[in-house]
Amino acid sequence: MAPQAVPDAPGGNVPPAIRASGLVKTFGTLRAVDDVTFELAPGRIYGLLGPNGSGKTTLIRLLAGLTLPTAGWAEVLGTRMPSRQNLERIGYMTQADGVYTALTVAENLRFFGAVFGVDGDEPAAAALAVVDLADRRDSIVGTLSGGQRRRLSLACALIHRPPVLFLDEPTVGVDPLLRVEFWAHFRTLADAGTTIVVSSHVMDEADRCDELLFVRSGRLTARGTGREIRARAGTTDLEQAFLRLGGDVAVTR
Amino acid sequence: MSRRRVAAIFRRVAAEIRRDRPSLALLFIAPILITGLVTFILRDSQAPQVTAVVVNTAGVRGQLVGTALGAALQHGGVTVSDVADEAAARAAIANSGATIGIVIGTDGAPVSPLTITVITNGLDPAGEAAQVATVQRAVLSAAGNASGTALPAILHTTLYGTPSDDPISTFAPAIVGFFAYFFVYILTGVSFLRERTGGTLERLMATPVTRGEVVLGYTLGFGLFATIQVAVLILWALGSLHVPALGPLPAFSVGLGVAVNGSPLLAFLVVVLLAVGAVSLGIFLSTFARTELQVIQFIPIVLAPQFLLSGVLFPVSTLPSILQPLVAIMPLNYAVDGLRQVFIRGADLGVAALQLDLIVLAVVAAFFATIAALTIRRDVV
Numbered sequence: 001m002a003p004q005a006v007p008d009a010p011g012g013n014v015p016p017a018i019r020a021s022g023l024v025k026t027f028g029t030l031r032a033v034d035d036v037t038f039e040l041a042p043g044r045i046y047g048l049l050g051p052n053g054s055g056k057t058t059l060i061r062l063l064a065g066l067t068l069p070t071a072g073w074a075e076v077l078g079t080r081m082p083s084r085q086n087l088e089r090i091g092y093m094t095q096a097d098g099v100y101t102a103l104t105v106a107e108n109l110r111f112f113g114a115v116f117g118v119d120g121d122e123p124a125a126a127a128l129a130v131v132d133l134a135d136r137r138d139s140i141v142g143t144l145s146g147g148q149r150r151r152l153s154l155a156c157a158l159i160h161r162p163p164v165l166f167l168d169e170p171t172v173g174v175d176p177l178l179r180v181e182f183w184a185h186f187r188t189l190a191d192a193g194t195t196i197v198v199s200s201h202v203m204d205e206a207d208r209c210d211e212l213l214f215v216r217s218g219r220l221t222a223r224g225t226g227r228e229i230r231a232r233a234g235t236t237d238l239e240q241a242f243l244r245l246g247g248d249v250a251v252t253r
Numbered sequence: 254m255s256r257r258r259v260a261a262i263f264r265r266v267a268a269e270i271r272r273d274r275p276s277l278a279l280l281f282i283a284p285i286l287i288t289g290l291v292t293f294i295l296r297d298s299q300a301p302q303v304t305a306v307v308v309n310t311a312g313v314r315g316q317l318v319g320t321a322l323g324a325a326l327q328h329g330g331v332t333v334s335d336v337a338d339e340a341a342a343r344a345a346i347a348n349s350g351a352t353i354g355i356v357i358g359t360d361g362a363p364v365s366p367l368t369i370t371v372i373t374n375g376l377d378p379a380g381e382a383a384q385v386a387t388v389q390r391a392v393l394s395a396a397g398n399a400s401g402t403a404l405p406a407i408l409h410t411t412l413y414g415t416p417s418d419d420p421i422s423t424f425a426p427a428i429v430g431f432f433a434y435f436f437v438y439i440l441t442g443v444s445f446l447r448e449r450t451g452g453t454l455e456r457l458m459a460t461p462v463t464r465g466e467v468v469l470g471y472t473l474g475f476g477l478f479a480t481i482q483v484a485v486l487i488l489w490a491l492g493s494l495h496v497p498a499l500g501p502l503p504a505f506s507v508g509l510g511v512a513v514n515g516s517p518l519l520a521f522l523v524v525v526l527l528a529v530g531a532v533s534l535g536i537f538l539s540t541f542a543r544t545e546l547q548v549i550q551f552i553p554i555v556l557a558p559q560f561l562l563s564g565v566l567f568p569v570s571t572l573p574s575i576l577q578p579l580v581a582i583m584p585l586n587y588a589v590d591g592l593r594q595v596f597i598r599g600a601d602l603g604v605a606a607l608q609l610d611l612i613v614l615a616v617v618a619a620f621f622a623t624i625a626a627l628t629i630r631r632d633v634v
Contacts, residue, residue, distance in 0.1 A: 064459055084461050092459035096452025102269040114261035115460045140272070156456070 017042035017195035022072030034218035047209030055218035091162035116160035127155035262470025321395035426592030441535025479528035514599030526614035533621035
């Protein structure tokens, strides 16, 4: 599944796929996202790491334009968010499965395909093949296991072949074997130009990302490749590195 | 507004309801059961069994009245017996199956007019009121016989329908409207709450779908089933299919056989407008609910006042004046009135009262659709 084409910037100077500038989101007195600024290059996998409640989901929702920032702005593929039009170029796998349990696997895919303007059986079949659910296409989602629903959820985020993918804890409840396949597929998508932001609190997935962004209490505390971060923290253990660079509370596994 | 996205939501909602067998049963079987039961009660209730004991404490004058009254009561199917005094009459009501005591007396002075005191046991006010009415009719009849000149009869005629109409013909329109409202609200409210809590709304908001498309898609999806429900209910209310006796089975008829003077299609239009409002109301109120139980808990606040203030049970005109402003804003009130205009009056689109009902229902539906759409993209923490 090749993503929709993203126009290259003239002169070979590739513009960032995602930009955030001074992003702030407060809920009452809580600063869920606190002055986050970054630029993410296209075709790479970014791991958003942080403990539960550190603001990862809110940051993704700000980037996808699902909630309005208190201050600052976010841009995806050169378009300021929120932008309904731009959502056609974004895939979002929510933390909850977000699939219709009374419908079949195929009906869920057809529905999300239709709202994205994708027709025909081919995109659904391709998305199902990725998550290895083709044999369950006519099963009612309510009868699937938790891991199978997670796979369907991913397939629904891929159905329109978006050039930007936000995946909020995509591998929760997915067995280790399939987790390996998920990551292999993320890599295939990134190689074809898709920009992927994966949130996770599982450190052993972090090394599969091209670059890591550590989030604590809504702030971006560190950024770099796994190797860079280990070197900076003076440790070979990412978890230790996170604790040294990011904060003082143990990262949940 | 994209037609294909609205169509996608419509198809999805319809597919979900179609798979939900218990809800489908709720939608179609429950209203038929309840309207059938109500009709049976209203039409075939038994005449009260009245057993009267009569006491005369007014001498010869009372004797004459007692005899005439006793004859009139017996003529009306009442079992009558005489007892010695009021205490015996009270004992008879308390212990031995008499339902009513009639004491013929005077207020003391020798030429004062006679009084008739009716004693009942007071446990069943509504039933006893019917018995007191039986005595009043007997008194009138006895007075007529005693004076030798027939009393003038009061005849009642109405502009629309007939006064002796089956009580169900005014009740059926109300109950059709109420059920459409009730079930559509419950199903939409719960279904949209699932959309909010199950994460599918969040996902839907991450697509190019607009809020208006969501409300319209839902309205079409639930509107389809509300339409089928209303069609079935109206057929059930108006129809009367006689099934002849077959072997050991007695003859019976299916349907309530309510007479309708107007176009069933107009009645249908009234209820569909009401139901469209109910879809949006369900979406709107699901904002304030965290669980499905809480959607149900809105019933006493949202539906019970409509039931009480829309002429389903109590005539709107006799409600306390302080409640009249509330009556004026109850959508169900306009639907019930509209349905009665069509069923009983035989109103067509040229009748101003029906026009008002239709306009109000359309405005209410549009209003709730707007606020429902506004609540959809609410920040969920």
